[in-house]
Amino acid sequence: MPARTVELLERTMREQIERDGRGFVGVIGFSMGGRMAAGLLLEQQLRLNAGNADANGDANGNESGVEGHEFKFGVFICATSPPITKLHDLLDHENGDGKGDKIALPQIDIPTLHILGNRDPWVDPGELLATTHFSPAKRTVHRLDMGHHLPAQQKDNMQLVEGILDMAKQVGV
Template identity: 40%
Template sequence: MGRLPAILCLHGGGANANIFHIQTIRIQRALADQFEFVFLDAPHETGPGPGVLPFFEGCTPYLRWTSETGQVSMPEKTRDLLVKTQEEQKKKDGRGFVGVMGFSQGGRVAAGLLLTHQLTKDTDAGEKGLRFGVFLNSVCPPMAYEVEGSDLTTKIEFPSLHVIGKKDPWKDSGRRLFEENFYEKQAVLLEFDVAHRLPTQQEDTAKLTAEILRMHRNTSAFDA
């Protein structure tokens, strides 16, 4: 396995993979020697999301992970896309994604992906790869697959980092995701003085990326 470990990156609602690539460029630069970042486009078209305009005007198509507003469970198109993408990554590197990183609505999908792996017992990193999640200005609840006979309110046990903007209009939803949906001993919360976007100060990016490295380091025993 000569490739760098890969993190699956899921953009917010009303954005796309290219926009999320730009939004996370500081994280990518700081971790360029540690991870490969794989950006995925959501399957449903929509209008521009919060904070997308005017900076990303014309950067179409704007996409979202749900087919309609208010969906709790993961839509079939989104599920099929995630399954295909994970299978393709495992063929590439023999390992699959070690982590998933989601922004806003993409955080709901990222949380749902971790929860689904947990409920279906796919938590063995040597088998399925996923080990941790990064949630950037995310909202709740997790958007999980429908798993027969499983409780979708189960707390997620994977290590997780939750980044919240103190001026974000959806910060309370992000805190609920952190407090209600993740196992407290495995979850870390970082708050920055920003709105619905990532911090731009170098020291803030350093704090964020240090936590990602810590989670990866603490779960790297699976490579042994």
């Protein structure tokens, strides 16, 4: 994602942490916001991996981002693909299959919940996001009988709530 966007998001997170003394545990994205949330998680993973690989760098991998802060899980509702990242220009946005990408993005390796609407016109890009960009061992995908909107039925909302609580328990929150 553009550097200006990264700076704005980091400043917003820092200000919120300063206000309440706590950080964020997870990130949630709906529709195109899911692409941005996926980009945040991917940028975080790349930053942490670079920090772990660099013995001379910050042990927390914080070359950018909010000091000592990591998202521990992600929620994606009717999200689309691909993630919006600094590597955006290297990805083929015309074809959803990723075959025209100039690079292969690593799979995001934290717990994620993906809510897909069976009647959503963008369900295929949502499924592509989940299956291509997230670790199979850590992703949960629920297909609900809904269109391109937030879950409205109580049973659907309970799947969302239970999924978030399960991930929170899994990561020790």
